Amino acid sequence: MKTITSDMTLKEIVKEVPRSGDIFRELRVDFVNNGDKTLADTAVEKGFDEENLLYEINEMETVNEDGIDIKYMDEQSILKYIQRKYHEDLKDELPVLEEYMEKAVKQHKKERPELEEAETLFKRMKDDILEHIENEERTAFKMLENYLENPNPHLLEALKPYLTTLKGEHESLAQYFYEMRALTNDYTPEAGATGEMRLVLQRLEKLEKDTFNHLFLEGDLLFDAVYEQRSSTF
Ligand SMILES: [Fe+2]
Ligand SMILES: [Fe+2]
Numbered sequence: 001m002k003t004i005t006s007d008m009t010l011k012e013i014v015k016e017v018p019r020s021g022d023i024f025r026e027l028r029v030d031f032v033n034n035g036d037k038t039l040a041d042t043a044v045e046k047g048f049d050e051e052n053l054l055y056e057i058n059e060m061e062t063v064n065e066d067g068i069d070i071k072y073m074d075e076q077s078i079l080k081y082i083q084r085k086y087h088e089d090l091k092d093e094l095p096v097l098e099e100y101m102e103k104a105v106k107q108h109k110k111e112r113p114e115l116e117e118a119e120t121l122f123k124r125m126k127d128d129i130l131e132h133i134e135n136e137e138r139t140a141f142k143m144l145e146n147y148l149e150n151p152n153p154h155l156l157e158a159l160k161p162y163l164t165t166l167k168g169e170h171e172s173l174a175q176y177f178y179e180m181r182a183l184t185n186d187y188t189p190e191a192g193a194t195g196e197m198r199l200v201l202q203r204l205e206k207l208e209k210d211t212f213n214h215l216f217l218e219g220d221l222l223f224d225a226v227y228e229q230r231s232s233t234f
Contacts, residue, residue, distance in 0.1 A: 004057045006050050010042060011035030011220050013057065015071050018064040018213065020057045025212055026186075028178060032215045033171045070217065076148050078222045079141065086214040087133045094126045097203050104196040112190065118183040122204075125176040129211070132169050140166060144226065153231035163223045170215045177208045 004013050004020075010031040014021045024031045029042055043050035063069050066085070073081070105119045140162040147155040181187065187205040189198045 001062050004039075004054060006040040006043065006054060007038055009036050009038055013039060014216055015221065017057055017060050017062055018070055018216075019060045021212055021216060022209065023053065023056065025177075025208060028181065030174050030178075032174050032212055032219060035216075035220050064213070070221065073221075075222055075225055076145075078217055079144060079148070082214060082218055082222070083137070083141070086210060087137065089210065090129060090133060093203070093207065094130060097200070097207070098122065098126055100196060100203070101200050104194065104200045107194050108197055111192075114183050118180060121176065121179055121183065125173070125180070128169075128176070129173060132166070132173065136166060144222075147226070151229075151234070153234045156226070156229060156231055156234075160227060163227055167219050167223060170219045173211065174215065177211065180204060180208070 002016055004017060008016075010024065010029065014024070014031050014035070021031055027046060027048055029046060034042070037045075039050060039054070043053070068081075070078075101119055101122055105115045109116050140159070143155065143159050143162065147159055184201060184204065187201045187208075189201050193201075
């Protein structure tokens, strides 16, 4: 494996060691939307010790949680993987989690009134995520599939505005999770939390993890790879 150094960008690091994304999320570093920043600059900005972090990252496996080395995936495989692993999951998970959350918040809103805000935030986030992936599947992903099968300058130019809009939406989706972390004390249940509340917090944290991995693969690897292709290369 390539040694990870502090002059590498966050995007290069997460591409090489996908599990490093978990550490960045916990440090509230948005590697999805700030992937072009170097680790050194991010450490100064956020005030963490880069030496410890580098040591930890260099000890990590280079495959993701499914045992896949994402840097070797081609664009078509990324597209299929995203649909199967993330989009399908979200359509199942979000409505179920909403119901659990309503129930758990009712049990706890007296001692943790901020959880009501978390619930309102979740509903907005759920609607936005579902609308976002529906849009992707209805238009951009279909165009992308066609383009990958038959790359040509017209399709590329038609596709770029869609990718720009979707990437912009990724920024607001990531933002939701920073607010959710703040409202749920980093998804930490309090001592007397009910089983339902513990489950909800666990699932919210998993949703954050999956969403960051999803947006990274999609925006930083797939969309950027296509976006960087020039019509002049045809
Ligand atoms: Fe997506
Ligand atoms: Fe997306």
